[in-house]
Amino acid sequence: MDKFTVFTPQLLPQEELFASGHRACVGCGEALAVRLVCKALGRDVVIVNATGCMEIVSSQIPRTSWKVPWIHTLFENTASVASGAEAGLKILRKKDRYSGGKVTVVAMAGDGGTSDIGLQALSGAMERGHNLLYVCYDNEAYMNTGVQRSSSTPLGASTTTSPAGEKSVGQFSWKKNMPAIAVAHNISYVATASPSYPFDLMDKVRKGVEATGTSYIHILSVCPTGWRCGSDMAVTLGRLAVETGVFPLYEVEDGKYKLSLDFPRLRPVRDYLKHQGRFRHLTDVIIDKIQDRVTDEYLKLRRKASED
Amino acid sequence: MMSQRVGIEISLAVAEVAKLADVDVVAAYPITPQTHIVERLAELVANGELSAEYIPVESEHSAMSACLGSSAVGARTFTATAGQGLELMHEVVDVAPSLRLPIVMAVANRALSGPLSVWCDHSDAMGVRDCGWVQMFAENGQAAFDLSLCAFRIAEDPSVLLPTMVHLDGFSLSHVIEPISMLEKDELEGFIPPYEHPFPLRPDKPVTMGAFAPPVIYTETRKAQEVALRSSKKVILQAWKEFGHRFGRYYSPVEGYKSKEATTLLLTMGSFGETATVAIDRMRDNGESVGLINLRLWRPFPFDEIRQAVRNADIVIVFDRCLSSGGPGGPVCSEIRSALYGEKKQPQVVSFIGGLGGRDVTPDDFVNVIRRGIEIAEKGSDEEYEMIGVRE
Numbered sequence A: 001m002d003k004f005t006v007f008t009p010q011l012l013p014q015e016e017l018f019a020s021g022h023r024a025c026v027g028c029g030e031a032l033a034v035r036l037v038c039k040a041l042g043r044d045v046v047i048v049n050a051t052g053c054m055e056i057v058s059s060q061i062p063r064t065s066w067k068v069p070w071i072h073t074l075f076e077n078t079a080s081v082a083s084g085a086e087a088g089l090k091i092l093r094k095k096d097r098y099s100g101g102k103v104t105v106v107a108m109a110g111d112g113g114t115s116d117i118g119l120q121a122l123s124g125a126m127e128r129g130h131n132l133l134y135v136c137y138d139n140e141a142y143m144n145t146g147v148q149r150s151s152s153t154p155l156g157a158s159t160t161t162s163p164a165g166e167k168s169v170g171q172f173s174w175k176k177n178m179p180a181i182a183v184a185h186n187i188s189y190v191a192t193a194s195p196s197y198p199f200d201l202m203d204k205v206r207k208g209v210e211a212t213g214t215s216y217i218h219i220l221s222v223c224p225t226g227w228r229c230g231s232d233m234a235v236t237l238g239r240l241a242v243e244t245g246v247f248p249l250y251e252v253e254d255g256k257y258k259l260s261l262d263f264p265r266l267r268p269v270r271d272y273l274k275h276q277g278r279f280r281h282l283t284d285v286i287i288d289k290i291q292d293r294v295t296d297e298y299l300k301l302r303r304k305a306s307e308d
Numbered sequence B: 001m002m003s004q005r006v007g008i009e010i011s012l013a014v015a016e017v018a019k020l021a022d023v024d025v026v027a028a029y030p031i032t033p034q035t036h037i038v039e040r041l042a043e044l045v046a047n048g049e050l051s052a053e054y055i056p057v058e059s060e061h062s063a064m065s066a067c068l069g070s071s072a073v074g075a076r077t078f079t080a081t082a083g084q085g086l087e088l089m090h091e092v093v094d095v096a097p098s099l100r101l102p103i104v105m106a107v108a109n110r111a112l113s114g115p116l117s118v119w120c121d122h123s124d125a126m127g128v129r130d131c132g133w134v135q136m137f138a139e140n141g142q143a144a145f146d147l148s149l150c151a152f153r154i155a156e157d158p159s160v161l162l163p164t165m166v167h168l169d170g171f172s173l174s175h176v177i178e179p180i181s182m183l184e185k186d187e188l189e190g191f192i193p194p195y196e197h198p199f200p201l202r203p204d205k206p207v208t209m210g211a212f213a214p215p216v217i218y219t220e221t222r223k224a225q226e227v228a229l230r231s232s233k234k235v236i237l238q239a240w241k242e243f244g245h246r247f248g249r250y251y252s253p254v255e256g257y258k259s260k261e262a263t264t265l266l267l268t269m270g271s272f273g274e275t276a277t278v279a280i281d282r283m284r285d286n287g288e289s290v291g292l293i294n295l296r297l298w299r300p301f302p303f304d305e306i307r308q309a310v311r312n313a314d315i316v317i318v319f320d321r322c323l324s325s326g327g328p329g330g331p332v333c334s335e336i337r338s339a340l341y342g343e344k345k346q347p348q349v350v351s352f353i354g355g356l357g358g359r360d361v362t363p364d365d366f367v368n369v370i371r372r373g374i375e376i377a378e379k380g381s382d383e384e385y386e387m388i389g390v391r392e
């Protein structure tokens, strides 16, 4: 599957399947990501959503922002509910009890619902190879419950359960590499994406839909509320995350890594960190440590991408 | 035309029901003593006898979650579990009725850890007592088979659309070979209509399922669920009645054995009902006025039937296989007491606990329980309940 650009401004579907009027915070990057994902998916989907910001802002009896079939059950079981939906549709089709067109089952969860509490369910779904797309909206903390750390929170970020203080740098551990965990399951398509690069994101969603078996897309979703940045910063920060190498955009097709965007020289991570209140307390020593790690990881990724 | 009685392990008979119902999806995780049910289903799918998707999930939490997904897209869905498995899926068990998904689940009852015990009691069932499912207890293999069949029809009835649990005691039912009158597919014709969820997840008619409820609406959603569960009783009774007419075996929410004019009644739930009949016979031969009540329908609780069943009795001795720790004793007894409280003529209700973690309770034990129960009723006791057979 070669990379081909499906989406251009002219081809962008006008229709909004994730309706406006939801209650996300002003400038929410996660809501923007959901909107783009839905545009790329179109109508022939069943969406299974985890508990978290996107579920809470989009559904409240008797209202909904979802113009496509959508189900929310719990926080940690999204991949399993999606597994059941996929299996159900498959057998109904086999038994001639469902005759509609192709339906893609799409699971959606936050970083907490994916890399922490939902990891086992996701691992199970990937291992069994259900034909579904799993999208993780990574805003790097449990935002819905008030900005607590997750295993996807980057080192140094101050959250309500990893607060910076006299004896604390904030988050004490490095961000869990969720895409690598997905890759380790030998699924056919894994990608990272950012709503700051909308066409790239939408192309990847289409590829995820077309891929056989489980595919996984990890979307960095700027959360102005939790990151303590301006509500006009989501797109800029998303770009800076990519340009600094903090969140590189890449795809892994059948185990083969490919950088979606490569930079001969990365911008310093400081450019990214400095706009965010969650990193305000960081000393130069810590920032240098983060810089080294980011550079290192980026080079590793580039090496992987250049392997045949 | 009636099918032959065949000697079959009860777990396999339950699996056979899922096959007869032509289930679409089975999602399950193995746990003793449920294993034989799901192993058999995996086998039926593997050898093509059952056209279904068998999802070998990685946990019970995922088992019930996958059931939600498959039922929500309109697939007939079955699972089975026991003990710790039911505990692990607890969170998800609550969601199924709120989404009105008619999943059918067999529970091979098992004691809860700790200490670890794979053997039977009803602690697992009591943990999900208030989850909003239709729930019934089988007393023997035939009932396990018949009630499981009826469960699909009840759950999927358009006026019910609630998940349904059939409890069968671990080992003492699940692993026992019994002569069971199995039904054939053609005999069943029309008894379980095809499953049509009124609003499944489909692109041609998008629905939102599982939206959250703010305080202004949460109460109303729970009330609606409660109304549905209580009204399911009509459908349950109708299903059992038609089952009886067609297949000759009749079921009711409460079953009496030599109970009509008895002054003292023993009340059990599950397979102990069978053992207790031996005790009742023996005491009857002795001229004692005792009878047995077996509680079959657990949710919705059959208040009227219970009141009717004990109306001539002076003493009701309730034997629970579960302890409500630090509370009034047995959970079944609590229900019986509240069903009778406020009645004009109230029998004395005495609570006994036994058979925990697979401990055998013999007919002799039941005789002793009844005698001791009568004594407590007459002389009173400082304790809320008595636990039998405890070795000091």
Ligand SMILES: Cc1ncc(C[n+]2csc(CCOP(=O)(O)OP(=O)(O)O)c2C)c(N)n1
Residues within 6 Å of the ligand: A030, A051, A052, A053, A054, A075, A076, A109, A110, A111, A112, A113, A114, A137, A139, A140, A141, A142, A143, A144, A145, A150
């Ligand atoms: C079993 C369980 N534990 C905890 C919670 C509370 N909870 C709801 S959403 C959430 C955090 C969600 O974080 P994430 O998945 O990152 O999504 P976000 O809100 O950040 O988009 C938590 C902890 C829950 N609903 N269920």
Ligand code: SF4
Residues within 6 Å of the ligand: A023, A024, A025, A026, A027, A028, A029, A030, A031, A053, A057, A139, A143, A144, A222, A223, A224, A225, A226
């Ligand atoms: S808390 Fe963050 S992720 Fe949640 S709605 Fe607000 S901006 Fe979006």
Ligand SMILES: [Mg+2]
Residues within 6 Å of the ligand: A110, A111, A112, A137, A138, A139, A140, A141, A142, A143
């Ligand atoms: Mg998050």
